[in-house]
Amino acid sequence: MEPGRVNIVQGLEQIVNEHSFFQGMSPGHIDFVSGCARNASFRQGEFLFREGEDANAFYCIRTGRVALELHVPGRGAVQIDDRKAGDVLGWSWLVEPYRWYSDARAVEEVRALVFDCTCLRNKWQDDPELGYQMYQRFVPLMHRSLQATRLQLLDIYGTD
Amino acid sequence: MAQIDTRPGSAAGESLVDPMLPHAAPIMTVQRETPDVFTLALDVSGRGQGLPFQPGQFTMLYLFGIGEVPISISGDPAVPMRLVHTIRAVGSVTRPMQDMKRGSMLGVRGPFGTGWPVEVARGKDILVVAGGLGLAPLRPLIYHLLNRREDYGHVSILYGARSPADILYRRELERWGGCFDVDVSVIVDHAVADWHGDVGLVTTLMDKVRCEPGNTIAMLCGPEIMMRFSMRALNHLGMADEQIYISMERNMQCAVGFCGHCQYGPTFVCKDGPVYRCDRIKPFFGIREI
Numbered sequence: 225m226e227p228g229r230v231n232i233v234q235g236l237e238q239i240v241n242e243h244s245f246f247q248g249m250s251p252g253h254i255d256f257v258s259g260c261a262r263n264a265s266f267r268q269g270e271f272l273f274r275e276g277e278d279a280n281a282f283y284c285i286r287t288g289r290v291a292l293e294l295h296v297p298g299r300g301a302v303q304i305d306d307r308k309a310g311d312v313l314g315w316s317w318l319v320e321p322y323r324w325y326s327d328a329r330a331v332e333e334v335r336a337l338v339f340d341c342t343c344l345r346n347k348w349q350d351d352p353e354l355g356y357q358m359y360q361r362f363v364p365l366m367h368r369s370l371q372a373t374r375l376q377l378l379d380i381y382g383t384d
Numbered sequence: 385m386a387q388i389d390t391r392p393g394s395a396a397g398e399s400l401v402d403p404m405l406p407h408a409a410p411i412m413t414v415q416r417e418t419p420d421v422f423t424l425a426l427d428v429s430g431r432g433q434g435l436p437f438q439p440g441q442f443t444m445l446y447l448f449g450i451g452e453v454p455i456s457i458s459g460d461p462a463v464p465m466r467l468v469h470t471i472r473a474v475g476s477v478t479r480p481m482q483d484m485k486r487g488s489m490l491g492v493r494g495p496f497g498t499g500w501p502v503e504v505a506r507g508k509d510i511l512v513v514a515g516g517l518g519l520a521p522l523r524p525l526i527y528h529l530l531n532r533r534e535d536y537g538h539v540s541i542l543y544g545a546r547s548p549a550d551i552l553y554r555r556e557l558e559r560w561g562g563c564f565d566v567d568v569s570v571i572v573d574h575a576v577a578d579w580h581g582d583v584g585l586v587t588t589l590m591d592k593v594r595c596e597p598g599n600t601i602a603m604l605c606g607p608e609i610m611m612r613f614s615m616r617a618l619n620h621l622g623m624a625d626e627q628i629y630i631s632m633e634r635n636m637q638c639a640v641g642f643c644g645h646c647q648y649g650p651t652f653v654c655k656d657g658p659v660y661r662c663d664r665i666k667p668f669f670g671i672r673e674i
Contacts, residue, residue, distance in 0.1 A: 289580075291577075291583065292583075293577070299576070300576060300577065301576065301577045302574055302575070302576060303574060303575040303576065303577065303579060303583045304574050304583065305583055305584055306582055306583045306584060308582075329577075331580055332580070371613075372584055372585045372587075372588065375585055375609065375610075375613065376573045376574070376584075376585070378609065379546065379573070380515065380516070380606075380607040380609055380610055381515055381516030381517075381544065381545055381546040381550065381573065381606075381607065381610075
């Protein structure tokens, strides 16, 4: 095996293992999840994904900032949320029909771990524990985002 | 309405003797902050020592012939001759106020109410959390912290606004953020593509605040629902209710606890507030009839 290849794989495992999002996951599952991951970088202005595209990945942002945007006719791109270093981006891959519902644009250069979710979804057909472990991590993110969205809907600063 | 005190040199002490007597003060400047928010600076040098106040206090501003409104003081407590208020033009008094010119007169009563706990906070890390126009009552506190920077630990300012166009005191926020020993984070509910800052709720900024939770005093002002969620987030960070102070807003009219319009539970916001320690008021937060 090429020495360089070994280093890359070990590096990803280590990064995944140390990320708070994966804390408490068994070494076997960490191994598997790491095997579905790759490093990626996105230039400023580049889109990580766009609304309507297939959602087959999620992202652990390592550096930089990502804007989540919706295109509103007459107003252009409206930024509704963001993700920064340490944040996890993307759960549309968990819900059929696995499509993105917003654009994700790199506001500044972004380095991220990208996880292939087709690989993950296929795996947990045979390993429901892995699916449970992933849902256990994603549901709190969804909950937090839903709470924030509810408050944003109230437009609280407009009436204080 | 009581007669107006127009005597030159009438001192602040006299105002305490008769807090119902307005002092006539000329407008020095009117500054537009956002499409519906403006800042008025009044010359109160005619009161002798000016109008000394504690950060967090408010005054009653009287637009002659129209009415009186409670407005938090938003200026520098170290400059008592210049009384500054930042006001949203929303009602029958504040809408015409925004069109007033330099030299026009307003009646002023006060200052009234409780201030931010600047003495309790001495030696501790400080977390200032503001939402929307709530930054205005916190600005005197921020001036105080910067004037006496060595008295306090780490200072973090978190500010949430509706959109980039609604950000108050933008240049000052940039200047405060440029200080090496102050962290300033601004977040908006939504933005267009040229905004490079944070988007979301002000509570999402709390995860990354540099402070020692057990040795921090948090001071909050903004819409009540924002403060409610912020208090929960601060509790989650490990801060006790005794370390959290909030500024309440109610329909204050007499400003001295006589009329009862601003009653909140067993307290009157005009004299027991507007700044409360969280544990003393939290039981009433969940009572919808109040």
